[in-house]
Amino acid sequence: MELKAYTPDEVAKIFQISKHTVYELIKRGELQAFKVGNKMRIEHEEIERYKESMIAPARKPAAQGTQAAEPKQIHARLAGSHDFLVEHLVKETSATLGMQIQPTYIGSLEGLMMLYRNQADIAAMHLLDPASQEYNLPFINQLFVYETISVMRLASREQGFIVAKGNPKGIRGFEDLARKDIRFINRQKGSGTRFLLDSKLLAGGISPADINGYENEEWTHLSTASHISRGSADVAFGIRSAASHLGLDFIPVAKEQFDLVFRWTDDNREMLGKLASFLQSEEFKQSLSDLEGYDISELGTMIYEITQPEESTNV
Incomplete structure (x- = not known):
C-alpha cells in the first residue's frame, strides 16, 4: 500500500506541459489530485490512468440525430486523517467501483468540520476525547443534530x-x-x-x-x-x-479507533450506499495487506447512527 505521488511541477515535466495546465486539468476533474496540508499531490496510478485515456481509441461517430453518452463519473469527497488504509480504499474504489474518492488529508478535526459544513461526504477520524477517554463519538454528537450520520469502524491502530x-x-x-x-x-x-x-x-x-x-x-x-x-x-x-x-x-x-463518518444527503445516498457495502465486503477485506499495527476485526461495522425520521441510510 505504498503511496507514490508527484507534485504538479513534476507532473508538468512528465507531460511536457505547463504547471498551469496541470492545475486546469485538476480543476476540470480530468486529473485527480489530493491535498496533504496545503500541498497538491497526484498519484502515480492516476498519471498512468490519464495517459491511457489520452491514447484510447476514438469512438465511432454517433448516428445522425443522436449523441454519444458520456460515462458518468462518481466523485466522493473524503476529508480528515491520513492513513494507509484510507489510501488503499481510494485506489480500490476507483479500480473496483469506478468511483473516484477525492481525499483531503487535513487532520481529524478539520475533516469533521468539513463534513459539518457539507464540504465533504465522508470524514476519516481518530479523535480521543480527554474527558470521557472515548474516540470520535463525543465530537460527532457535539456537531451533528439534524443531519443523517453513520459511523463505520475502519480499524484499530497502534x-x-x-x-x-x-x-x-x-x-x-x-x-x-x-x-x-x-x-x-x-x-x-x-x-x-x-x-x-x-x-x-x-x-x-x-x-x-x-x-x-x-x-x-x-x-x-x-x-x-x-x-x-x-x-x-x-x-x-x-x-x-x-x-x-x-x-x-x-x-x-x-x-485507537479509526472510523469513517458518512453524512447522507439526497445527492450522495446511492454513492455512499455502494461505498459502505464495498467496505463491508469480503472482496475489500481480502485486498488488504501489510496490516502490521492494524486490527481490522471490526472493519465495516456500523457503530453509531443518527437517522432523521423522514430519512433512511439504506445501508
Missing part, C-alpha cells in the same frame, strides 16, 4: 514512539521527550495523533515548552517517520505501520 533501529537514544516514555539530547518531530494541530499526544503530556505533567521540536509539524505519518529515517529527529509519535514502512523501531503506547 500509536506509539517511532525511533531509529535499535532505539539508540533509549526512548521509553513521554518523560524522555523532555530530555535535552532528544529532538522531536510533531504532527499538525487538529490531527488525532496530536490530540492523543497532548492528552498524554497533560496527564504526565510534561510541558510542551520543554520538548525540543514540539513546534515542528508534519502532515502525514510517513513524512513524520521519514525525519527519523534520515536522522533529522530522534523520535516521533505515530502509528506502527509508518515505522514498519521505513524499517524503524516502534514502542507501543496506545490503541
Whole structure:
C-alpha cells in the first residue's frame, strides 16, 4: 500500500506541459489530485490512468440525430486523517467501483468540520476525547443534530514512539521527550495523533515548552517517520505501520479507533450506499495487506447512527 505521488511541477515535466495546465486539468476533474496540508499531490496510478485515456481509441461517430453518452463519473469527497488504509480504499474504489474518492488529508478535526459544513461526504477520524477517554463519538454528537450520520469502524491502530533501529537514544516514555539530547518531530494541530499526544503530556505533567521540536509539524505519518529515517529527529509519535514502512523501531503506547463518518444527503445516498457495502465486503477485506499495527476485526461495522425520521441510510 505504498503511496507514490508527484507534485504538479513534476507532473508538468512528465507531460511536457505547463504547471498551469496541470492545475486546469485538476480543476476540470480530468486529473485527480489530493491535498496533504496545503500541498497538491497526484498519484502515480492516476498519471498512468490519464495517459491511457489520452491514447484510447476514438469512438465511432454517433448516428445522425443522436449523441454519444458520456460515462458518468462518481466523485466522493473524503476529508480528515491520513492513513494507509484510507489510501488503499481510494485506489480500490476507483479500480473496483469506478468511483473516484477525492481525499483531503487535513487532520481529524478539520475533516469533521468539513463534513459539518457539507464540504465533504465522508470524514476519516481518530479523535480521543480527554474527558470521557472515548474516540470520535463525543465530537460527532457535539456537531451533528439534524443531519443523517453513520459511523463505520475502519480499524484499530497502534500509536506509539517511532525511533531509529535499535532505539539508540533509549526512548521509553513521554518523560524522555523532555530530555535535552532528544529532538522531536510533531504532527499538525487538529490531527488525532496530536490530540492523543497532548492528552498524554497533560496527564504526565510534561510541558510542551520543554520538548525540543514540539513546534515542528508534519502532515502525514510517513513524512513524520521519514525525519527519523534520515536522522533529522530522534523520535516521533505515530502509528506502527509508518515505522514498519521505513524499517524503524516502534514502542507501543496506545490503541485507537479509526472510523469513517458518512453524512447522507439526497445527492450522495446511492454513492455512499455502494461505498459502505464495498467496505463491508469480503472482496475489500481480502485486498488488504501489510496490516502490521492494524486490527481490522471490526472493519465495516456500523457503530453509531443518527437517522432523521423522514430519512433512511439504506445501508
